[in-house]
Amino acid sequence: MDWDAIQRYMRATGASHSEIQEEMADYADEHGFPIIGPDAGGVLRMLARLTDAETVFEFGSGYGYSASWFLAGGADEIVLTEIDEEELEMARSFLARAGYTDRASYELGDALETVESYDGPFDVVLIDHDKPRYAEGFERAREKIPEGGVVVADNMTRGPADLDALVAYFADDEPLPEDANDGTEGIANYIEHVRADPAFESFILPVGSGICLSTRVAPRER
Numbered sequence: 277m278d279w280d281a282i283q284r285y286m287r288a289t290g291a292s293h294s295e296i297q298e299e300m301a302d303y304a305d306e307h308g309f310p311i312i313g314p315d316a317g318g319v320l321r322m323l324a325r326l327t328d329a330e331t332v333f334e335f336g337s338g339y340g341y342s343a344s345w346f347l348a349g350g351a352d353e354i355v356l357t358e359i360d361e362e363e364l365e366m367a368r369s370f371l372a373r374a375g376y377t378d379r380a381s382y383e384l385g386d387a388l389e390t391v392e393s394y395d396g397p398f399d400v401v402l403i404d405h406d407k408p409r410y411a412e413g414f415e416r417a418r419e420k421i422p423e424g425g426v427v428v429a430d431n432m433t434r435g436p437a438d439l440d441a442l443v444a445y446f447a448d449d450e451p452l453p454e455d456a457n458d459g460t461e462g463i464a465n466y467i468e469h470v471r472a473d474p475a476f477e478s479f480i481l482p483v484g485s486g487i488c489l490s491t492r493v494a495p496r497e498r
Contacts, residue, residue, distance in 0.1 A: 286315060286483070287314075287315065290314060290315050290318055291314045291315065291317055291318025291321065291345075292314065293314055294344070294348065294374065296344065296370055296373055296374040297314075297317075297341070297344055297345075299370070300339065300340070300341045300344065300370055301313075301314075301341070303339070304341070309338065309339075310431075310435065310485070311338065311341045311342070312341065312342050312345075312404070312430055312484045312485065312487070313484040313485070315483040315484050316430070316483045316484030316485070316487050317341070317342065317344075317345035317484075318345070318483075319428075319481065319483060319487065319489075320342060320345040320346050320349065320400075320402070320428065321345045321346070321348050321349035322349065323346075323349065323400050323426050323428065323489075324345075324346045324347075324348075324349025324350055324351040324399075324400060325349045325350055327399040327400055327424060327425060327426060328350075328399070329346065329349070329350070329351040329352065329399040329400050330351075330352045330353065330397075330399055331351075331352065331353045331354070331355070331396070331397065331398050331399060332346045332351045332353070332354040332355070332398065332399065332400045332401070332402070333354075333355045333357075333391060333394065333396075333398040333400075333401050333402070333417060333420075334354065334355065334356055334357055334387070334401075334402040334404065335357060335387040335388070335391070335401070335402065335403045335404060335405045335413040335417075336357065336358065336387060336402075336403070336404040336405030336406075337356035337357055337358045337363075337364070337367055337404075338358065338360075338363050338367070338404075339363045339364075339366035339367045339370060340356060340366065340367030340368075340370045340371050340380075342402055342404065342430075343356050343367065343371060343376075343380060344370065344371060344374060344376070346400065346402075347371065347374070347376045347379055347380065351379065351399075351400070352379060353379055353380075353381065354379065354380050354381070355381045355383060355390075355394065356380060356381065356382050356383065357383045357385070357386075357387035357390050357391075357405075358382075358383075358384065359384070359385060359386060361384055364382050364384055367380075367382065368380075368382055387405055387413065388409060388412060388413060388416055391413075391416045391417055391420075392416065394420070395420065396417075396419075396420025396421070396422075397420055397421065397422045397425065397496070398417060398420050398421055398425060399421075399422065399424075399425050399426070400425065400426050400427075400428065401413075401417045401421060401425070401426070401427045401428070402427075402428045402429075402430070403427065403428065403429040403430070403466075404429070404430040404431070406462070407431065407435075407436055407437065407458060407459040407462030407463055407466075408458045408459075408461065408462035408465075409462070410429055410462055410463070410465070410466035411462075411465050411466045411469040411470075414427060414429075414466065414469060414470060414490075418473075418475075419496055419497055420496075421492050421496070422492065422495075422496055423492050423493065423494065423495050423496065424491070424492065425491070425492045426489060426490065426491050426492075427470070427476070427488075427489070427490040427492075428487050428488070428489055428490075429466060429470075429487065429488040429490075430484070430485055430486075430487055431459075431463065431485045431486065432463060432467070432480050432485070432486030432487060432488050433480070433482060433485060433486025434484075434485035434486060435459065435485050436457065436458075436459030436460075437457075437459045437460045437462075437463040437464075438453075438456060438457065438459075438460045441453055441456055441460050442460065442463060442464060442467075445464055446464075446467070452464060466488070467480075467488060470488065470490045473490075474494070475492055475493065475494040476490040476491060476492055476493065476494075477490070477491050477493050478490040478491075
């Protein structure tokens with residue numbers, strides 16, 4: 277199987293950027309800024325549609341690229357969180373130009389603290405902040421996700437994590453290397469955490485940098 281050919285095929289038949297998203301992607305290329313890309317973005321757009329999303333919460337929003345996909349999918353409201361004020365202002369500008377001003381809220385600061393001020397429910401949650409804190413983000417949002425809601429975690433196959441180490445750990449039952457970086461340990465911990473949660477069904481989708489989708493299959497605790 278020619279994986280490169282498959283990726284080219286998927287890209288050629290996948291989601292396309294809007295004019296504003298193209299500008300955002302160009303900025304990412306120019307500045308080496310990591311974004312989820314149009315293939316994973318298309319999944320976010322589809323999830324917003326499939327869940328008929330009223331509210332989306334993002335742990336780490338950068339300058340609004342991922343949010344633009346949720347909004348393109350019809351999400352009624354999205355909460356963007358970011359610790360970098362300049363990036364958050366860029367997000368505000370990009371999304372305003374795309375016509376999404378009234379559907380986006382912007383929170384400057386630590387997403388793990390911000391989420392505590394929202395009651396939910398969140399139809400979709402995106403986790404894309406510090407890898408060692410992915411599992412904590414999941415736990416902070418967990419009971420605010422309704423049955424049928426989805427948690428998306430980015431960078432499962434590419435990014436700061438060592439993919440070879442993750443493959444050996446999960447597929448071959450080998451321990452993580454003693455010198456494994458925080459990203460690798462964080463991603464491994466996250467995958468184990470969500471797969472062990474009986475209220476969610478989880479799997480990894482190999483689009484973009486790899487996203488883990490976790491769907492709530494049990495009612496929320498009341």
